[in-house]
Amino acid sequence: MLDRLTALEDEYRELEARMADPEIVSDNKRFVEMSKRYAALGDIVSLTRRLRERYDDVETAKELSAEADSEERDELRQMSSAAEADIEKLEAELKVLLLPKDPNAGRNVIVEIRGAEGGEEANLFARDLFEMYKSFASGQSWGFEVLNTSVSDLGGYDDVTFMVKGDDVWTRMKFEAGPHRVQRVPVTESQGRVHTSSATVTVLPEAEEVDIAIDMNELRFDTYRSSGAGGQHVNTTDSAVRVTHLPTGEVVSMQDEKSQLQNRERALKVLRSRLLQREEDRQRLEASAARRDQTGGGGRSEKIRTYNFKENRVTDHRIGLTIHKLDRVLAGDLGEVSDALVQEERTRQLQEESAGSTAVD
Numbered sequence: 439m440l441d442r443l444t445a446l447e448d449e450y451r452e453l454e455a456r457m458a459d460p461e462i463v464s465d466n467k468r469f470v471e472m473s474k475r476y477a478a479l480g481d482i483v484s485l486t487r488r489l490r491e492r493y494d495d496v497e498t499a500k501e502l503s504a505e506a507d508s509e510e511r512d513e514l515r516q517m518s519s520a521a522e523a524d525i526e527k528l529e530a531e532l533k534v535l536l537l538p539k540d541p542n543a544g545r546n547v548i549v550e551i552r553g554a555e556g557g558e559e560a561n562l563f564a565r566d567l568f569e570m571y572k573s574f575a576s577g578q579s580w581g582f583e584v585l586n587t588s589v590s591d592l593g594g595y596d597d598v599t600f601m602v603k604g605d606d607v608w609t610r611m612k613f614e615a616g617p618h619r620v621q622r623v624p625v626t627e628s629q630g631r632v633h634t635s636s637a638t639v640t641v642l643p644e645a646e647e648v649d650i651a652i653d654m655n656e657l658r659f660d661t662y663r664s665s666g667a668g669g670q671h672v673n674t675t676d677s678a679v680r681v682t683h684l685p686t687g688e689v690v691s692m693q694d695e696k697s698q699l700q701n702r703e704r705a706l707k708v709l710r711s712r713l714l715q716r717e718e719d720r721q722r723l724e725a726s727a728a729r730r731d732q733t734g735g736g737g738r739s740e741k742i743r744t745y746n747f748k749e750n751r752v753t754d755h756r757i758g759l760t761i762h763k764l765d766r767v768l769a770g771d772l773g774e775v776s777d778a779l780v781q782e783e784r785t786r787q788l789q790e791e792s793a794g795s796t797a798v799d
Contacts (some may be wrong), residue, residue, distance in 0.1 A: 439529065442536065443486045450479040470646075474544060482535050489528045493599075495521040537787045541718070542608045543645035545646045546581075548711045549641050552597040553590065554617065556635025559624040561594030562744075566768060567618060568598050571611075573770025580604035585704050586692045592625070599708060601644065602726040608643055613779040615641040622747035632748060636741065644707070645714035652710060658682040659702065664693035681705040688712050743775075 454478045456462055462469055499518040503511050551567050553560035575582040581603030588596040597798065602611060619636045627633060661676040678693035679701040690709045692701040744753045752765045752775065759778050761767070 439532065439536075443482070443489075443532070446479055447483055447486060450476065451485045453479070462754040478539065481542055482532065485528055485532050485535065489525060489532065490729075492521045492524045492528065495527070497730060533788060533791070535785060537784070537791060540608070540612075542612070544605060545608045546601060546644040547607050547641050548585070548599065548601050548708055549611065549612045549614070549639065550597065550599045550708075551595060551640075552638050553594060554636045556620075556624075556633065558592050558594060558626060559620075559633060559637040559638055561590035561596055562592060562625065563620045564595040564598065565593070566620075567637055567639065568595060569757045570768050570770055570772070571600075571602070571614070574772045574776075575602050575604075577768075577770055577773075578604060578606075578610075580607055584694065585708065586694050588693075601707075608641075610776045610780065611641050613776065613783075614639050617635070617741045619741040619744045620747070621744065642708075642711040642715050643718075645710040650704070650710045650713050650717075652683075652713070656684050658684060661698060678700060679705050681709055683709055683713065686713065686716065688716075710748055754779065 453472055457469065457472055457476060462472065496518050499514040499521070503514045506514060512767055549571065551564045553562075553564040567583055572582055575627070581601075583601045583603070585601055586597075586599040588598070590596050590672070617636050619634060621632055621634050623630055624633050624635070624669050658681070660680040660682070662678045662680065663676055664678040677696055677698045679698060680689060680690065680691045681702070682689050688709060690705040690712070692705040692708075695701045695704065742754065744751075744755070745768070746753070747764060750762050751760060752762075752764050752767045753760045754775055757778055759775065761774060763774070764770070
């Protein structure tokens, strides 16, 4: 491990020098990429230096023990044991930091929620998920900005789009992508029977202009009047904007802002993120032909998580986690579920890394 860490320390020092080069500073995309790499290496270099210090402490204790009396040897053994415990901890932390980095780590995310199967109940559930993520974001001290809403007749969401901002937003929110299933008695049910409905959640890494270059000649812009639930006009000007990316057929509509220009800017932000996701999907497909679409069909048989109101239960089917805290989860207390998903991914990556190292050896 130390050989690899030494190479990363060399890269860190090289980046530090290159980032002062005016030519690099003037190239925004290149400078941003190098800055992110430099920041990522910073934690590794800091831990590496502490690791070397503790290795030195162990060696020093061994050397001093040769000439020490019995009382001093006991103290040196304690020092050595403490240093070795720190070494084990530091090496474990470094193994995690040395895992292959998600290219989207550190990005903000754009989340789209849509009612899927279950009619109006699905739209109401979509609103519940929106409120859950809003509260979760608040608890994490993340920024939260609603980009667009389409309210259904009973106050749910046909669809809602929002942005979440924070350093570790993608690391946690990416696990929310997919079909979510709810089992409860709908407000529209007069017989008290439990129904199963679903909503789909799409999580997109925010794309900057340096990530995706959009040819404006490949876009079609349409304007129309914003409307709310039941088709009631919420303003009398053509401020809503629909943007169509002609090569891919991607369509983004925005209507929440009163300004056509603001809606246009928001639509382009979402479109840019969708196109980035498309490109990343294409690259993954080249590496693995067997890839399921992130949101599936929104059907009841496809789900990443189930919310059962009768049993106050939440089950994440990907990791087999079940907790009876539905009320707290819907109130934004997603920490236990989110932590488990992050840990499962980390454990799997460490196992794969270990298996790869064993194969090479």
